[in-house]
Amino acid sequence: MSNQYIPQTVEILGILEESRDVKTLRLDVRNLRHEPGQFMELSVFGYGEIPVSISSSPTLEDYIDLSVKNVGSVTSVVHEAEPGDTVGVRGPYGRGFPVREVGGRDLLFIGGGIGLAPLRSFIDYIRDERDGFGDVSILYGARTADDMVFRQEFDDWRSMFDLHLIADVESEGWYGRVGFVNELLADVSPDIKNTYAVVCGPSIMMKSVVKGLKDMQFPDEQIILSFERRMKCGIGKCGHCNIGDRYVCVDGPVFSYDKVRGYREIWG
């Protein structure tokens, strides 16, 4: 019987510098057949293992992308890796976005910082399967313009979707909006009955965005959230990742708001 804790060793095909502290690892993983919103456990041998969202679309069969922000002991070692090095992966894990259920509907993506990673998998999937979905708007905010990730995709997204960007603070060369991403909700007028909002970012951002969506009269079931929690096993065995009576690793990381609105540890 195969051991589900043992990672598969894979080669890093390429590395893209997204921002000063985010790098995308392109990994030699073929035909993974993941859903947008699912995650992998990424290990650096001798250092540890971390959950990371798959940031590439499932329509790409020759590789997967994992986009990693340098925040601590394992992620800093990931940032030292070079093309040709090997890392360990296991997965895909978790429940991703309800891609089939939202087919044909309009989508309003709202991302903050590295929270755009799982959304990018879904957005690029829609780009490749354009006829299956309605109108798409993307609202994205980061601390500064230089902290925005997937900037190489923005022209492509602008040509097909409605893209709005905002930076928390001003910086040299940024002539766009300054403020928090929830403020961009005032720039869109979705047909609420036909629209699902899909949100991922830091918890303070998720709280203010959910409040904004509720003010716009979005039904709880149409607010789809992706959460990050500390994890160990990733497969529902260790109990490290619970929100209330749910395990984020197997019941999530994607939940509709009606399923999690009662949990004080998220919403305070």
Ligand SMILES: Cc1cc2nc3c(=O)[nH]c(=O)nc-3n(C[C@H](O)[C@H](O)[C@H](O)COP(=O)(O)OP(=O)(O)OC[C@H]3O[C@@H](n4cnc5c(N)ncnc54)[C@H](O)[C@@H]3O)c2cc1C
């Ligand atoms: C389902 C899921 C998907 C994720 N997807 C991504 C992704 O696409 N890209 C990405 O860069 N990160 C992602 N994360 C967060 C990532 O797992 C953590 O940043 C990573 O585990 C930190 O490891 P470290 O050893 O470098 O940090 P540590 O040295 O352990 O900690 C450094 C700091 O990071 C915080 N931290 C540690 N683990 C987590 C965690 N799981 N969530 C939030 N904060 C944490 C700590 O509280 C501390 O402040 C995801 C997490 C989950 C649960």
Ligand code: FES
């Ligand atoms: S990470 Fe072990 S139960 Fe979720």
